[in-house]
Every structure is written in structure tokens, then in C-alpha cells.
Amino acid sequence: xxxxxxxxxYKEMARLAIEKHGTSPDALxxxxxxxNQEYGYIPVKALTEIKKHLNAPVGDRLxxxxxxxxxxxxYHMLSLKARGRHIVLFCESAPCHVTGGRAVWQALQEQxxxxxxxxxxxxxxxxxxxxxxxxxxxxxxxxxxxxxxGNVTPERLPEILSRYE
Amino acid sequence: MMEVKVINKRALVLVSDDSESRRxxxxxxxxxxxxxxxxxxxxxxxxLNTIVDVGAKNLxxxxxxxxxxxxxxxxxxxxxxxxxxxxxxxxxxIEEMIVPKHQLTGRIAWLAAxxxxxxxxxxxxxxxxxxxxxxxxxxxxxxxxxxxxxxxLTQMTPAQVIEELTISGLQGRGGAGFPTGKKWExxxxxxxxxxxxxxxxxxxxxxxxxxxxxxxxxxxxxxxAMALAAYAIGADEGFIYIRGEYQLAQQRFxxxxxxxxxxxxxxxxxxxxxxxxxxxxxxxAGAYVCxxxxxxxxxxxxxxxxxxxxxxxxTTHGLWGCPTLVNNxxxxxxxxxxxxxxxxxxKKFGTPSSPGTKVYTIFGNVNLTGVFEVPMGxxxxxxxxxxxxxMKNGAAFKLAQTGGSSGSLxxxxxxxTPLDFAATRxxxxxxxxxxxxxxxxxxxxxxLVKVLLNFFRFESCGKCTPxxxxxxxxxxxxxxxxxxxxxLDALDELLKLADQMxxxxxxxxxxxxxxxxxxxxxxxxxxxEAHIQLGVCPTGVCPMRVEAxxxxxxxxxxxx
Numbered sequence: 001x002x003x004x005x006x007x008x009x010y011k012e013m014a015r016l017a018i019e020k021h022g023t024s025p026d027a028l029x030x031x032x033x034x035x036n037q038e039y040g041y042i043p044v045k046a047l048t049e050i051k052k053h054l055n056a057p058v059g060d061r062l063x064x065x066x067x068x069x070x071x072x073x074x075y076h077m078l079s080l081k082a083r084g085r086h087i088v089l090f091c092e093s094a095p096c097h098v099t100g101g102r103a104v105w106q107a108l109q110e111q112x113x114x115x116x117x118x119x120x121x122x123x124x125x126x127x128x129x130x131x132x133x134x135x136x137x138x139x140x141x142x143x144x145x146x147x148x149x150g151n152v153t154p155e156r157l158p159e160i161l162s163r164y165e
Numbered sequence: 166m167m168e169v170k171v172i173n174k175r176a177l178v179l180v181s182d183d184s185e186s187r188r189x190x191x192x193x194x195x196x197x198x199x200x201x202x203x204x205x206x207x208x209x210x211x212x213l214n215t216i217v218d219v220g221a222k223n224l225x226x227x228x229x230x231x232x233x234x235x236x237x238x239x240x241x242x243x244x245x246x247x248x249x250x251x252x253x254x255x256x257x258x259i260e261e262m263i264v265p266k267h268q269l270t271g272r273i274a275w276l277a278a279x280x281x282x283x284x285x286x287x288x289x290x291x292x293x294x295x296x297x298x299x300x301x302x303x304x305x306x307x308x309x310x311x312x313x314x315x316x317x318l319t320q321m322t323p324a325q326v327i328e329e330l331t332i333s334g335l336q337g338r339g340g341a342g343f344p345t346g347k348k349w350e351x352x353x354x355x356x357x358x359x360x361x362x363x364x365x366x367x368x369x370x371x372x373x374x375x376x377x378x379x380x381x382x383x384x385x386x387x388x389x390a391m392a393l394a395a396y397a398i399g400a401d402e403g404f405i406y407i408r409g410e411y412q413l414a415q416q417r418f419x420x421x422x423x424x425x426x427x428x429x430x431x432x433x434x435x436x437x438x439x440x441x442x443x444x445x446x447x448x449x450a451g452a453y454v455c456x457x458x459x460x461x462x463x464x465x466x467x468x469x470x471x472x473x474x475x476x477x478x479x480t481t482h483g484l485w486g487c488p489t490l491v492n493n494x495x496x497x498x499x500x501x502x503x504x505x506x507x508x509x510x511x512k513k514f515g516t517p518s519s520p521g522t523k524v525y526t527i528f529g530n531v532n533l534t535g536v537f538e539v540p541m542g543x544x545x546x547x548x549x550x551x552x553x554x555x556m557k558n559g560a561a562f563k564l565a566q567t568g569g570s571s572g573s574l575x576x577x578x579x580x581x582t583p584l585d586f587a588a589t590r591x592x593x594x595x596x597x598x599x600x601x602x603x604x605x606x607x608x609x610x611x612x613l614v615k616v617l618l619n620f621f622r623f624e625s626c627g628k629c630t631p632x633x634x635x636x637x638x639x640x641x642x643x644x645x646x647x648x649x650x651x652x653l654d655a656l657d658e659l660l661k662l663a664d665q666m667x668x669x670x671x672x673x674x675x676x677x678x679x680x681x682x683x684x685x686x687x688x689x690x691x692x693x694e695a696h697i698q699l700g701v702c703p704t705g706v707c708p709m710r711v712e713a714x715x716x717x718x719x720x721x722x723x724x725x
Contacts, residue, residue, distance in 0.1 A: 028467035029450050033409065074469040074626070076451030077409045093371035094566060095528050097616045098604050131453055131620055133410055134374035136526060136600070137534035146412075 005043065013038060014049035023054055028063075032071060032078055040087070041079040042072050076130065084119045084126035086164045088112065089143040093132040096139035100153065104140045107154035111161060124164075174212040176253055177231040178202075179551070181238075182215035190242055191215075191226035197245035198228075205254050216550055224264050237262045287514065289522050290498040291538045294382035299417050302424040305385040311430055313504035314389050317396055318438050321504075326397040327353060330500065332508030334520040339365060339456075339493035340572075340598050342519070342586040345500075348490065351480045352398040355488040362394045362403035363484065363491045367461055369408055369453040370572070371620060372600030375524040376494035378536050380407065380414035383498070384421035388444065390497035392431065393504060395442045398490050403442065406461050408449040418446055453624035457672050458491040460626065471628040472672035495524055495599075515541030519585035523596075529565075529603035530557045542588070545580040549603055560605035564688070566613070566681070572597025574610075574684035595680070609706035610689040611696055614681045615643040621678035632675025635666040639682060646696050647707035653697055656686060 017034040021027035035046050047068050054063045072078045090105055114120060114127040135141045138150025142160070149160055178198065182191050195215065202211050216229070224238035228248065235258055237248065244262070251257045288294070297304035305311070317326050331346030352360065364387060368376040380387065391403045407415050422444050425431040433441045452470045455461045459473035462484050483489020499521060503511045512520045519541040528534040531553035539552075545565055549555065556562055565575040573594045575582075582592045589596050604613065622636035639662050645651040663679035670676045685693060695703050702709055 025467035026447065026465050029464065030448060033448060033450055070469055071467075074452065075449075078450055092616070093620055094613060094616050095372040095600075095602050098529050098602065098608050098613065130451075131624060132369060132371035132373075134368060134377050134408075136372045136374060136528045136602075137536075139528065 010046045010049045013046055014053045018053050036078050040083045041081060084123050086145055087126045087128060089128050089130045091133050091141045092129045095136035096141055099139045101140040103154050104152050107157050111157055175210040177212045179214055179216040179229040181225055181227040186226040189225050193242040194226050194240055197242040201245045201249035205249055207253055211253055236264045238264045287522055287540055288538050289502050290495055290524050299382050299384055300420050302385060309505060310385055311389055313501040314392055317393055317504055318436050318440055323397045329504055329508045333503045333511040335499050336586055337493060338495035345496055349397050352488050352490045355481050357488045359487045360398055360400035361484045361487055361489040362391050362400045363489055364391055364405040364494060364497055365461060365491055366405055366407040366494050367449050367456045369456050370598040370600060372526060372602050373598040374526055375536055375599060377411055377414055379494050379498050381417055384418045386498050386501055387494060388421050388425050390500040391444060392442050393500055394490055396440055401441050403444045404447050404465055406447045406449060409451055415446060415448060454626040454674055471626045516585045518587035523599055525599045525601055527553045527601040530605035531603045532557055541585040542583040544583055545575060548601060556605055563606045563608055564604050566602040567597035573680050576688040607704055609702055609704040610685050610692055611646050612706045614685045615647060617681045618643055625674060629671040631665050631669035635662045636678050638662055648711050649700050649709040651697050
């Protein structure tokens with residue numbers, strides 16, 4: 001991912017995402033997802049650029065920046081806060097809970113020295129809780145970036161975490 | 166994504182192993198059968214297992230053999246050799262050892278009536294799962310793919326397609342169980358030049374991943390079903406809303422669409438007829454409430470996924486205000502087989518009030534977790550002892566939770582209720598989405614319900630007050646109970662909140678958030694009261710003291 005956190009970078013990113021998904025209302029969430037994936041979160045400046053681009057060819061409607069904010073704050077996969085290099089998702093739904101999830105959650109917080117929603121000072125980790133990820137056959141489940149780990153135990157955690165730079 | 170290992174053997178032998186059977190030598194019989202199976206070299210083909218509490222007293226020990234669903238009894242250890250040699254090895258049913266049907270009692274007679282029903286023999290939805298390359302349209306076509314679409318477009322009118330579905334008795338598999346044929350008919354009869362078909366693949370019920378399995382293993386079946394639906398209701402455009410976390414399902418579905426377009430099975434003038442259909446994928450962005458159909462439509466329209474007020478329903482005012490058909494993935498997966506064969510054929514499976522099969526996911530404190538498809542009407546006891554191979558570490562079964570919204574807590578006393586829409590409704594429980602969370606005796610019901618409410622308060626969209634505040638307050642009260650800080654009147658407060666959530670919430674999320682609370686107080690009140698009055702958690706799970714706030718669960722998204 002080579003998105004640049006400069007004014008021109010945001011502009012370019014917004015242009016590319018809109019080019020790919022179009023300007024119709026049903027393209028809004030795909031555009032935001034694209035930006036989120038590129039930066040790991042949605043920088044406010046990128047939101048402004050998206051708004052500008054969407055409204056550029058004067059159409060019959062106007063997208064408010066507030067509307068984009070309301071979307072970005074509603075959907076869990078979108079984040080307005082900067083996140084760490086690696087995002088650790090912990091499933092805290094009932095299926096993982098009854099199969100030992102509580103102990104894993106405690107261990108995860110201790111080993112990362114983070115609580116839910118926090119990012120480590122060195123910008124390496126973000127710890128995020130999530131609802132069911134649909135892998136309940138192998139609970140408790142922890143997802144780091146794109147990698148899913150099933151049947152996780154507190155003992156396995158150090159080895160799993162050590163795989164990430 | 167990890168694969169769950171599916172044990173798929175040619176035959177399943179069940180030996181009754183309750184205390185009465187044991188007294189009559191079932192353990193010796195089991196040993197003898199195992200020896201014989203090994204001797205004939207069938208160990209890799211035959212699965213041997215036990216079943217408890219079969220109900221028939223004078224016929225024990227019973228031996229039930231699938232897929233033929235033959236019941237032998239009483240069987241002595243000396244008969245083991247004959248059964249293995251004649252039935253399992255040579256495939257000959259031993260007529261004189263069969264128990265006459267009228268002698269079978271209750272559950273077992275029911276079991277035998279569902280001939281050929283176990284374990285993988287009854288696949289309709291998952292017929293091709295694991296057998297074809299999901300990324301190959303050729304594989305799909307070889308296994309009867311796109312036959313139903315061809316048949317419908319060339320030989321049937323839209324009305325006949327709907328008629329066939331109505332005959333089949335197919336009910337929506339998303340949880341509510343609304344008759345599918347009727348829904349299609351409503352949309353078809355609504356006038357409007359533009360209509361939409363939407364497949365709801367925003368599968369977020371905790372514990373449910375059947376739709377993911379269907380989409381990942383057989384995406385073309387959904388493409389075909391959506392085209393059929395569009396033909397039947399007169400639509401030319403469709404969306405499939407796949408949750409954002411299901412990346413593989415999205416990739417495979419995208420490929421399926423491209424392949425179907427290349428062969429002229431999607432697009433303009435499909436198969437040379439006047440029928441055109443365009444299909445798009447819309448990715449979710451992480452919101453449980455978008456599984457609610459009006460919230461899903463809002464989300465496609467580029468808004469926050471907040472459910473609309475109903476009526477009007479999507480069938481008349483859906484996407485962009487047009488008549489819209491919204492069906493669950495599993496419901497749609499049933500459509501091509503029904504149209505390929507017939508509605509009458511489909512009715513042969515399951516129970517009279519709920520025909521067909523159901524895909525369940527089973528997990529929790531059991532030995533084997535995974536997905537299985539069985540005729541409607543199996544009981545929880547069967548699901549646990551046959552499909553999940555019993556409870557882990559031999560622990561006792563305490564309760565099952567049938568998955569997220571519209572599910573409920575099923576205590577051990579109700580585990581013999583057939584799992585179909587009508588019977589579960591009668592027993593006051595609900596099938597939900599087909600997720601079976603099996604919890605053993607070491608699970609604290611208060612702790613479990615607290616986790617469920619934490620889910621609901623996190624996922625509540627916040628549009629209506631009863632749900633937004635109700636789920637939050639209920640969670641707080643439950644937390645206090647687990648900390649030993651609650652008084653007895655907290656339970657009245659919980660019931661009051663539950664009542665308000667059911668009656669005043671705008672959509673199913675708030676309404677069903679109350680279900681686990683009510684079920685907990687209905688079936689496990691003594692356990693809850695022990696927390697409050699005795700200050701003990703009977704299972705030792707709850708802390709029963711106030712812990713440091715740092716270790717607490719996640720904060721709700723809104724800073725409420």
C-alpha cells in the first residue's frame with residue numbers, strides 16, 4: 001500500500017477510489033472502505049477530498065461532509081482514529097466466550113499492555129474487540145491483520161504475536 | 166480461513182448405550198462390533214458411535230444403521246459378526262432382525278421413518294460443497310448447475326415458478342421462517358417497472374457461518390437462484406450484500422458472476438430469451454444490524470444501516486423505493502434444486518409443517534464442531550450425540566443457544582423438541598439462524614447472557630431509545646449480578662426492560678435482545694437468585710466482586 005499522507009496523496013487517493021466505484025450513493029461505503037484499507041483508517045483530510053470530488057460535477061445532490069462522518073463512525077470496519085501497524089481483532093461473542101475466550105482476552109491484554117480500542121505508543125499494535133467473525137467451529141478466534149488464528153489458548157499467544165514485526 | 170474436518174463415512178452405526186442397555190450388554194456388543202469392523206477392514210468406512218436414552222425398553226440394546234435407517238433389536242454381542250458381514254460388508258439388510266415398526270416407541274420410530282436421513286446423505290443445500298471446485302463454472306454445470314434456470318426460462322412462466330415454490334413449502338431460513346413462495350408472490354404482484362432482488366449475505370449472528378460455507382463452496386448456486394428469483398418477480402437487477410469480513414466469499418462470488426456473464430447466463434437476453442439480469446456485489450462494512458432487511462437496504466443506498474419504520478415493507482417499498490425481494494443465502498440455495506426436481510420432491514424431507522433440510526452450525530463444549538445439513542425436525546439431543554459426537558470431556562449438557570437474534574436459550578429439559586419452525590414455536594423456543602451453541606455444566610447462565618447483551622448493546626444502531634438504552638441498562642444490571650452487587654428487585658427491573666424492548670423497539674435487534682433475559686429467568690431463575698441472595702456463582706465463573714475497571718469489557722462505540 002503506497003498511499004501518501006500528503007495533501008496531494010489524499011487528493012490522488014480520493015480520485016482513484018471514486019474512479020473505481022463511481023459517484024452514485026451506493027458507492028459511498030465502498031469508497032470509504034477503500035480509503036480505510038489504504039491507510040488503515042480514514043484521515044479527515046481524505047474525507048474532505050472525497051467530498052470535494054463527489055460534488056465536483058455539479059449534480060442534483062450534495063454530499064455533506066457530515067454524512068461521510070456519520071458513515072465512518074457507524075460501521076465497525078471503518079475507523080476515524082489512526083491505528084497501529086498491526087490490528088489485533090479479538091472475537092468476544094458467546095461461542096468464543098464459552099470455549100475459553102475469557103482467559104485468552106485477559107492474556108492478550110496483559111501481553112500487549114493494551115485495553116480494548118487502544119494503540120500502543122510505538123504504533124505497533126492496536127487491540128480491537130469485534131463481534132462474531134463466523135469461524136465459531138474453531139473458537140476462541142483472534143485475527144491479526146489478515147491472518148486468522150483458531151483454537152487460541154493463552155499459551156499459544158506469545159508465539160503468535162512474535163510472528164509480527 | 167481454517168477448514169473444519171468433516172468426517173464423511175459410508176455408514177454410521179449407532180448402539181444404544183443408556184444404563185438399561187448397558188445392563189443388557191451394550192458395552193460387550195460395542196466391543197464385538199468394533200472387533201468385527203476391524204476384522205473386515207471397514208474401519209475407514211464405518212463410523213461406530215453410541216446413542217443414549219432411545220426410549221424403547223424391551224428391545225435393548227438397539228443398533229441403528231445409517232444411511233438405511235434400519236433398526237435392529239435386541240442385538241446380542243454374538244450377532245455382531247452377522248451384522249457387520251451381511252449388512253455392512255455385503256449391503257444386505259437382515260430382515261428377521263429388524264424391529265417391527267409398531268414395536269418402536271416414540272423417538273426411534275420417528276428416526277426410522279426418516280430413511281436415509283443421516284449423516285451426509287441428505288444434502289440439498291450443501292450437495293456440491295466440497296465436491297466441486299467453487300471457482301469453476303464447468304464443475305457446477307456438470308453437477309446439474311443452471312439446469313433449473315434453463316428449465317424455468319424455456320418451459321415455465323414466472324407464475325409457475327412461484328407456484329412450484331409454494332408447493333414445496335420452503336420457508337425463509339434467515340430465522341423468521343416466512344413462506345418463500347408467498348413472499349415472491351407479493352413482490353411479483355406489486356406493480357412497478359423497476360424491481361430488485363437482494364440476497365442477504367450479511368451473516369453476523371454469533372455462531373452462524375452456514376452462509377459463508379455456501380458462498381465459499383458453491384457460489385454459482387446463489388447466482389442461479391437470484392436469476393430465478395428475478396425472473397419470477399420481474400426484476401432485472403440484483404444485489405448480494407456480503408459482510409465485509411467475508412473476503413473469500415466476496416472473491417469467489419465475484420468470479421462466479423464474471424464466469425456466468427461470459428457464458429451468457431447473466432446479462433442481457435439470457436439464454437436467448439427476453440429475460441435480462443444484472444448482478445452486483447455490495448460489501449458490508451461491519452454492522453450486525455444490517456442483517457435486518459430495511460437496514461441492509463439503507464446501507465446499499467449509502468446511508469447508516471438504521472432500520473426503517475415498517476410498514477411499508479420492502480416487498481412494496483424497498484431499494485430506492487422500488488418493490489424488492491430480500492432472501493437469505495440458505496433460502497435461495499434451496500431454490501434451484503426445487504425447480505430442477507419439483508416442489509413435491511422437496512416436501513418429502515423434513516416434517517409436514519417445515520419441509521426440507523436445515524443447515525446447522527454446532528460448536529461450543531462438544532467434541533466435533535462444524536456444519537451439517539439434516540432434514541428439519543431432528544432434536545437437539547440427536548444433534549449433540551450424533552453430529553457433535555457428544556459433550557467434550559463427558560460433561561453434562563446444560564443449555565443450547567440457538568444463535569443471536571431470534572434465537573433462544575434451550576434448557577436440557579427441552580432437548581427432545583424436534584427442531585422445526587412449528588414445534589419450536591410451540592415449545593416457546595426459536596430456531597434462530599441454525600447456530601447451536603452447546604454449553605456444558607461449567608457455563609454460568611448469567612455470564613453467558615451478559616456476553617449476549619454486551620453483543621446487543623455494541624451492535625444496537627442507536628436509532629430508537631428502547632433498544633439503545635435497554636440493551637445498555639440490561640448489560641449493566643447483569644454485570645452487577647456477576648459482581649455480587651445486585652438486589653433481588655434487579656430481576657424485576659430486567660423483566661421490565663425486556664418487556665419494553667420487545668414492545669417498543671423499532672426492529673428485531675431490540676426485540677430479540679430481550680429473549681435471552683426472559684429465557685434465563687424462565688429456566689434458570691434459581692441459579693440467578695443464588696448470585697444475588699447467597700452471593701455465590703454456582704459454577705464459579707463470575708468474579709462476585711468488583712474488578713479493576715481496566716480489565717472490563719469494551720466500551721460502547723457511542724460515548725453514551
